[in-house]
Amino acid sequence: MVTAADRKLYLGPRLRVLRRELGLNQTRMAEELGVSPSYLNHLERNQRPLTAQMLLRLASTYDIDMRDFVAGANEAAASDLHEIFADGLVRDIGIPRHEIMEVAENYPSVAEAVTRLYRALTDLRRMPDRMEQLGSAPSTMASPLDWLREYLDGRRNHFDELDQMAEALSAELGQGPEALREGMLRRLGDPYGISVRVMPDEVLAGSLRHYDFHRRRLMLSERLPAASRLFGIAYQLALQVMQKPIVAAIQRAAPPDEEAAALAKVAFANYAAAAILMPYGRFLEATEATRCDIDLLAARFGLSYEHIAHRLTTLGRQGARGLPFFLLKIDAAGNVSKRFSGEALPVARFGGGCPRWGVQRAFRLPGETIAALVEAPDETRYVTFARAVPRTAAPGLVTIVLGCEAKHAGALGAADGLSSEAIPIGPACHLCERPDCPERALPPVTRALDLDQYQRPVSPYPFRAT
Numbered sequence: 001m002v003t004a005a006d007r008k009l010y011l012g013p014r015l016r017v018l019r020r021e022l023g024l025n026q027t028r029m030a031e032e033l034g035v036s037p038s039y040l041n042h043l044e045r046n047q048r049p050l051t052a053q054m055l056l057r058l059a060s061t062y063d064i065d066m067r068d069f070v071a072g073a074n075e076a077a078a079s080d081l082h083e084i085f086a087d088g089l090v091r092d093i094g095i096p097r098h099e100i101m102e103v104a105e106n107y108p109s110v111a112e113a114v115t116r117l118y119r120a121l122t123d124l125r126r127m128p129d130r131m132e133q134l135g136s137a138p139s140t141m142a143s144p145l146d147w148l149r150e151y152l153d154g155r156r157n158h159f160d161e162l163d164q165m166a167e168a169l170s171a172e173l174g175q176g177p178e179a180l181r182e183g184m185l186r187r188l189g190d191p192y193g194i195s196v197r198v199m200p201d202e203v204l205a206g207s208l209r210h211y212d213f214h215r216r217r218l219m220l221s222e223r224l225p226a227a228s229r230l231f232g233i234a235y236q237l238a239l240q241v242m243q244k245p246i247v248a249a250i251q252r253a254a255p256p257d258e259e260a261a262a263l264a265k266v267a268f269a270n271y272a273a274a275a276i277l278m279p280y281g282r283f284l285e286a287t288e289a290t291r292c293d294i295d296l297l298a299a300r301f302g303l304s305y306e307h308i309a310h311r312l313t314t315l316g317r318q319g320a321r322g323l324p325f326f327l328l329k330i331d332a333a334g335n336v337s338k339r340f341s342g343e344a345l346p347v348a349r350f351g352g353g354c355p356r357w358g359v360q361r362a363f364r365l366p367g368e369t370i371a372a373l374v375e376a377p378d379e380t381r382y383v384t385f386a387r388a389v390p391r392t393a394a395p396g397l398v399t400i401v402l403g404c405e406a407k408h409a410g411a412l413g414a415a416d417g418l419s420s421e422a423i424p425i426g427p428a429c430h431l432c433e434r435p436d437c438p439e440r441a442l443p444p445v446t447r448a449l450d451l452d453q454y455q456r457p458v459s460p461y462p463f464r465a466t
Helices: 011-021 027-031 039-045 052-062 067-068 073-085 098-104 108-126 128-135 144-154 162-173 177-189 226-241 245-251 258-277 280-290 295-302 304-310 359-364 408-409
Strands: 195-199 209-212 216-220 325-332 336-340 370-375 379-390 399-404
Touching: 011 039, 011 052, 011 108, 027 039, 052 067, 052 399, 067 258, 067 370, 073 098, 098 108, 108 144, 108 304, 108 399, 144 209, 144 258, 144 336, 162 177, 162 226, 162 245, 162 258, 162 280, 162 336, 177 226, 177 258, 177 336, 195 226, 216 226, 245 258, 258 304, 280 295, 295 304, 304 325, 304 370, 304 379, 325 359, 359 370, 359 379, 379 408, 399 408
Parallel strands: 195 216
Antiparallel strands: 209 216, 325 336, 325 399, 370 379, 379 399
8 A cells, every 4th residue: 555655746847836936946946955956857847756755855944835735736727727718719729628727737837827918918808998009018917906916816815924023013012902002002102203193084185094204193084993093003013113024025026016016015014914913823713712703803803894804814824724715805886806815716807706696785784794605616615704894984885705615614603504505606607607597697608609589598698508
């Protein structure tokens, strides 16, 4: 019998990607792993198997999670490629599923390049009036926001170097929202000489938060609720105390332009602020003890429903992982303004959501959690929770959708009592091949329509099975 210790794997492309992410050449990595450069080259080319012993050496040298490293084909990349190759421009080629899986698994850089190109194409389709400008103006791979989302997804929205420092800082400041607030105010005052004031709305001229660099004064709008004021103080403290690790994180991310770099700085400062207010170890312990009771967690940490939901997506520390949540922030028009993928996300990245999912119902019941058990076309089940919450210091509502695979339902109090009958959903109407859907808004781009002038089926867009 072949034991786990004797198991051999061919993971050359994954090893090559890891080396590039670490910024190492083959000679340097070979030295650090205690092997010859030629042997490492054979491993990367799948000419030699990667043994379990070699995996252990990789894990101890570079602090990687072996489960992630040995995981099967890159499902997220494969899902994106399936969607891209279903586009009308190329779907007639009929690229088979096994070829897509092979590209995602063995050629991750190619998969990423194709995805970037498709994003750029999608942007151009939305802005046809800019086509003529491309000859004289260089174009980035896509928008800075797309770049940031891709980078955060690649890191699973977890940055342990920021978490570690924020956790140590939080322990110095105090425990509980009131103690933390007083501790942060003291730290901003000494040694930074920064004062914090709540200002009338007319003084800030529509801003919610403003730091006056010359007067060393942080001004918070009176419109901000207490949770947002607390977060604003933590954000300013993170910029002051954690400047070096934030800059280092930006450098590691290697943003393609100044706009992307500015977005990254805001994202990392927000991450650090959340980690100060919700230190990793204490927050993870609280989520497990309360079975992810978001309302109770919000009360305990003095923050909002959205703050807590967002933090739940960041618990990826090796050896102390939280549940792999995905998150969507959706406005009343269906636009997704925030998106974190977790392990999987049952909606299309380049299109809209599924009308059968029903997350828009949350807008009719603000403040209530709409729980659901849904099933994707690949038969994977998810538990999801949607709640409409007020915008920060602005009129209107947004819906926060949080979810994870149904296998984790036992750790979620809000999943108790859910029906065992799942709602069948799809990634988006133009990609979904579920037949007889009465709520279908578009035919699938992968199938030909099958219209009959004498019959009106349940679905408004019947299509051929093959």
